[in-house]
Amino acid sequence: MKVLFLSPPQKEKAFPSLGIAYLASMLNKNGHDAYIHDGADSSIKEMIRYVGKIAPQVVGITMNTTNRFEALELAKIIKEKFKIPIILGGPHPTLVPGQILKNYIFIDFIVRNEGEYSTLNLINALEKGKDFSKILGISYKKDNEIFHNPPSLPIGNLDKLPFPEWKFFDLKKYAKMPEFTYKEYPHGSIISSRGCPFKCTFCSSNNFWGYKIRFRSAKNVIEEMKMLYNLGIRFIYFNDDNFTSNKKRAIEICNLMIKEGFPEKIGWQCRAEVNIVDEELLSWMKKANCNMIEFGIEDCTEQGIRWFKKSHTISQVKKAFDLCKKYNIKTKSYFIIGGDHETKENIEAKKKYINELDPDITTASILLAYPKTEVFEIGKRKGLWDDDIWLKNLVGDRYHSNAPIYAGPNLSYSEISAASADILYNWMKKKGYYKFSDNIKIAWDMLKKGDFKK
Numbered sequence: 001m002k003v004l005f006l007s008p009p010q011k012e013k014a015f016p017s018l019g020i021a022y023l024a025s026m027l028n029k030n031g032h033d034a035y036i037h038d039g040a041d042s043s044i045k046e047m048i049r050y051v052g053k054i055a056p057q058v059v060g061i062t063m064n065t066t067n068r069f070e071a072l073e074l075a076k077i078i079k080e081k082f083k084i085p086i087i088l089g090g091p092h093p094t095l096v097p098g099q100i101l102k103n104y105i106f107i108d109f110i111v112r113n114e115g116e117y118s119t120l121n122l123i124n125a126l127e128k129g130k131d132f133s134k135i136l137g138i139s140y141k142k143d144n145e146i147f148h149n150p151p152s153l154p155i156g157n158l159d160k161l162p163f164p165e166w167k168f169f170d171l172k173k174y175a176k177m178p179e180f181t182y183k184e185y186p187h188g189s190i191i192s193s194r195g196c197p198f199k200c201t202f203c204s205s206n207n208f209w210g211y212k213i214r215f216r217s218a219k220n221v222i223e224e225m226k227m228l229y230n231l232g233i234r235f236i237y238f239n240d241d242n243f244t245s246n247k248k249r250a251i252e253i254c255n256l257m258i259k260e261g262f263p264e265k266i267g268w269q270c271r272a273e274v275n276i277v278d279e280e281l282l283s284w285m286k287k288a289n290c291n292m293i294e295f296g297i298e299d300c301t302e303q304g305i306r307w308f309k310k311s312h313t314i315s316q317v318k319k320a321f322d323l324c325k326k327y328n329i330k331t332k333s334y335f336i337i338g339g340d341h342e343t344k345e346n347i348e349a350k351k352k353y354i355n356e357l358d359p360d361i362t363t364a365s366i367l368l369a370y371p372k373t374e375v376f377e378i379g380k381r382k383g384l385w386d387d388d389i390w391l392k393n394l395v396g397d398r399y400h401s402n403a404p405i406y407a408g409p410n411l412s413y414s415e416i417s418a419a420s421a422d423i424l425y426n427w428m429k430k431k432g433y434y435k436f437s438d439n440i441k442i443a444w445d446m447l448k449k450g451d452f453k454k
Contacts, residue, residue, distance in 0.1 A: 021164030243270035274320035300353035338367025
């Protein structure tokens with residue numbers, strides 16, 4: 001069956017959409033004819049023309065909360081013009097499948113959570129005209145009634161999945177991320193594990209992937225790195241929630257990178273928790289040419305860290321950043337502005353703390369309430385919004401990136417937005433990005449990509 005997977009139009013997209021690349025690869029390995037058109041640097045008109053060129057029998061569209069209306073507009077036009085089944089997948093439809101199927105008649109199916117096997121089973125059923133009621137992990141409409149089949153089981157052996165289908169991606173279309181904007185070669189990404197055991201108040205990752213971490217083997221990860229290298233990719237971003245959560249496996253991956261000679265060929269970057277990295281691990285990561293580690297710090301006080309339900313302490317943050325400096329690994333810190341604990345005094349303390357921590361890159365994101373997160377439920381209990389908020393195009397001071405801001409009881413929405421921009425400007429000023437012409441590109445990219453409003 002001919003299937004086309006789409007991601008909505010997006011300017012300055014950093015990486016190809018791995019989710020639909022996995023789906024296309026799974027279908028192609030099982031006798032179907034799958035294509036991809038990623039929305040990087042595209043318009044809806046261009047994407048519709050591509051649909052007409054490929055003439056698929058089914059279209060699948062990936063959707064998240066911030067791009068939901070672009071995805072829905074794309075789906076509506078395709079349904080009206082081509083009269084073919086439309087499947088939605090991704091984080092947002094996974095979390096609110098009933099709301100989408102009820103309110104958007106042009107959506108036929110939703111694949112929830114991990115989509116590889118559910119999508120394959122659904123396409124097989126569509127091709128053969130079979131019943132959908134036994135397919136795990138899907139929601140659908142039949143005779144004006146909405147059905148939610150039982151969830152699919154998390155994929156236990158990730159090594160069995162085929163590598164993502166990269167042949168459809170034009171690597172020249174993807175924007176360079178600020179932290180390695182000086183690199184002149186293509187970059188790609190790898191997901192080496194799925195799942196997150198933590199329960200951060202602002203995050204919905206485990207609602208999608210589950211709380212149990214499932215790891216690909218080190219050998220399997222290295223094989224994918226070889227494939228990407230042969231495609232011309234020279235910088236890899238590990239898009240795991242926490243690449244180092246299994247220290248033994250992380251060291252094994254680094255060891256295999258060294259044996260394959262990757263440190264002279266490929267640089268890489270990952271996310272980690274400050275309470276996991278230590279001398280031994282960082283020593284291996286440096287030998288394997290890890291250029292940067294990202295840390296979710298979120299706040300500079302124990303009270304704030306507890307409110308966000310992070311697993312680390314303030315002392316562990318300082319130790320991790322000092323160790324990274326010792327091994328000459330760059331750091332990127334994530335901070336969040338907002339929450340019940342947030343005050344003007346805390347924001348000033350955060351500014352000072354970031355300067356003392358001295359990360360190479362930092363963000364100061366506005367606290368947004370995404371579906372099914374604890375922050376969203378807190379706001380709902382306080383009467384700030386209800387579940388129908390996702391049907392609205394959210395613009396104005398109370399919203400950012402088409403999601404509601406949770407400012408907390410002590411600050412206004414405008415104060416939260418201003419603080420986010422001010423913290424980032426203060427850090428840029430300290431780094432000297434406002435002084436030197438060769439840093440203007442980095443500074444401008446950081447201003448555009450930081451999750452704040454001016």
